[in-house]
Amino acid sequence: MTMDLFTLDAEVRTDLGKGASRRLRHANKVPAIVYGAGKEPVSITLAHNKVFRAQEEEAFYSHVLTLNIGKEAVEVVIKDMQRHPFKPQIMHMDFLRVDAKKELNTLVPLHFINEDVVAKTGAIVAHSATEIEVACLPADLPEFIEVDVKDLEIGQTIHLSDIVLPKGVTSVELAKGEDHDQAVVTASAPKGGSDDNGAADEEADSEETTEE
Structure with missing residues (x-):
């Protein structure tokens, strides 16, 4: 640009x-x-x-x-x-x-990287937020904030507190307290995955009962 x-x-x-x-x-x-x-x-x-x-x-x-x-x-x-x-x-x-000498509050977009790495494990990556509100001096305002999801496993969630913010930048929501540590991105199992496992377990139980 x-x-x-x-x-x-x-x-x-x-x-x-x-x-x-x-x-x-x-x-x-x-x-x-x-x-x-x-x-x-x-x-x-x-x-x-x-x-x-x-x-x-x-x-x-x-x-x-x-x-x-x-x-x-x-x-x-x-x-x-x-x-x-x-x-x-x-x-x-x-x-x-x-004002160059005063903090401002504004929204900054999130850029999620390494989603392809997580996708290879069969997980589905779901974004709960695509931008976050930050506080910083104008000179420290980032154009975007990267969120690396490469270590995200099925069932895990990255929260606001897990995001590494640039120097001089703070989260407006986190400043309000731990109750505002919102979810940002989650890795979940594909739909139907849990049902398939349940069906397999039922089949195994049935076989065990027959053998008895």
Whole structure:
């Protein structure tokens, strides 16, 4: 992904309301708002084609972005994106200003590696989460977090506390206590596996009874 997809040009908008937003969308623009960092919210517009191209990249959602608003470059992260129910159209975006010296909370995608190794054992790998909320300084924000499942065996589960987070990054959920140590990925036996074993056991019991 090229760095220019992390930088978006924006214009301040003063014409607000549903009618104004509808006109902007017809003009291939995306209405948006920037807030946070103790400053007043600012309503802006972005070029839809540039935003749509950028949002196709996974890193766009977990990266500190730069909004060029007039002559000011504002560092932000995406907090919300509203899409059209069926059209390939972005309806509205919310951006949160970031302060280089203050921690931010945001979602980061999980990348599961070595699933093919587990699959060779006959296990089925099921994801309970595809992203986790982390807290860190903007400079430490990872684009993704790897979860290595190569040692996962049937019946085992990897929890949040088992994930090795990058330096300077903490789990928001784990900070709430052990009760929030949610499952992330589990290896289970193929469907029908337990039934087959049960049938085999019943057959063995039947044979033993006959022999007696």
